[in-house]
Amino acid sequence: MPLLSSDAKLFGIDLSTLGGQLREAWQQLAHLPWMRRFMPRFPVKVAGWESRPDGMAWVRGDRLEWVQRANGGTTASPDYAAVLLPSEQVLVRTLRLPAMSPKALHGAVQLDVQMMSPFTEEQTLWAYAARSPGGASSVRLVDVVITSRDQVEGALKEQGYRLPAGMAPEVWADAVTQTIMITGFGEQRRLAREARQRIWLLTGVLVVAALAAALAATPTAQLYLRAEDANAQFARLTQATRDVVTKRQALVAEAESVSALMDRRNQQIDHLRVMALLTRVLPDDTAVQRVQFKGDKLTVQGLSDDTSEAVRLLSKEPGLRDVRLPSAVTRSSRTSKESFTLEATLDPAVLGVHAMDEAKDESEATGTPSVPAKEGA
Incomplete structure (x- = not known):
């Protein structure tokens, strides 16, 4: 059994198609209306026909986006040139297709073009643009334009003198509600410039995001560095005062x-003072x-009348x-005296060793001699 599988998968993701999926996701993101507003735009000189006169x-x-439709005119000098194909040279179709990925949509339109094109495969030029019918419908409308290479080359020769010199013109065609670009002509230079500007724009956005993140993280980083510095200083102080703390x-x-x-x-009890007492x-x-003597406990056994x-x-x-007397008192038959066992608790404050020292200190301070204990029988 082989240890390695030939399937390039990681956590269920097919890595062999990951690049294509990322490109499709980027294309879908770039075609969103709000995202398209951030893309660079350039003025284009368009050479049209009687139904669509020349314009910017x-x-x-x-x-x-036609300038005549937007604001009625512009003073910007054109950076690029384009030729608009006349409607009699273009076959326009509108397809109703379910929502699908860009790759699947391209395949579906290509199959329809192969079936409906009146030109040979080498002569057929086609392009499409999807639009939403509005509402929450999952159906998408796809406008398709089909023409031939000979007709496009003829239009370029016929309209070339009306365009600025030195510019490779692009080719566009009117569809139902929008103008669609037919690729493979002069649009590569503009698209490359747009790609560079998008890269710079994305780089600028990333730099701004990085600066904003750094600005937001600066207080936290400062607090972290201060905490680390405080810990280091505390460790040094602990090391420096270790001997003092030990002492x-x-x-x-x-x-x-x-x-x-x-x-x-x-x-400690002064036994001699207890005996004298x-x-x-x-x-x-x-x-x-x-x-x-047992600690501060005193036990006395003896005879008494x-x-x-x-x-x-x-x-x-x-x-x-x-x-107290912990046991009963008995009388001895030989001496007629009472035999007793007596217990008492000794107070160290009176009968302790330090009590004698304090008494001596007090007598020395007052100048009066201490009174010795009276010897009893």
Whole structure:
């Protein structure tokens, strides 16, 4: 099985006929009335007959506009010359054909000419022009003119002396409602000039469109360039301050560590002050057997004659909160004392290590010596 197909198609488009389709589309566009107004026109000296006297006309492509019909006269010097064939030398037909492409229309008219022409194939000259009957009908009217080469050459010889010297005349023929150009004579020079002017006109339009697009895109481009410049400057600033940012982050981390250390220091309990407080507050009949510190939690186990009195005295001391007996009090059979377990929450603001430092600082600032804790039994 071959890997490549011989059909020149891309996405269903036949590339072999793409050029012809583009030319047909351009021809259809060029024949639109509003598009024809932008095409260049030239003054033409037309040599006519008794039914159509000599005169001036404007010509655009394959369309002839008589000056007498438009504005009654012109002072423009003719650039080209043309011969109008008399009506007795032209066979005129009007065909009603459905809407079709220019290529198909040309083939249909050519077939009709071959069937209806009274001249030989070498002698037959023909031309046509399509027009719309008006309304929304899809039928097109096609005016066809048929003549012979000998008659055209005879008309050129007969009318040549009436035309400006040095100009190869064009050949035109009157149809039903319009004048049709018969190709193959002096129209090539004018059509080439029109093509050049169309190219210049199209180039000018493209340049204007490009300038308009550039003008419209300039603010956006400026904003884009400013954004790119800002990004580049930000990248350079980031690169230049990378070391400073790194040092700042390290300093912030050290400050956070110091702050955490200070918080832990502020929460640290002064165990000696707690022991001194217990010795001072507890009555003489109370014996402490075990003291346990767990953070700010204090657990005291001991013997006392009156456990409730010991709890009451400790509850009144600043720095001790939530003094309670977590378990029932039992009485020892050997000593007749109450065995208790006491729990309390220590306040670092009163019994912490920093509280002693603050007390020293205050005493030094006021000049009064700090009062030592009283030693209890």
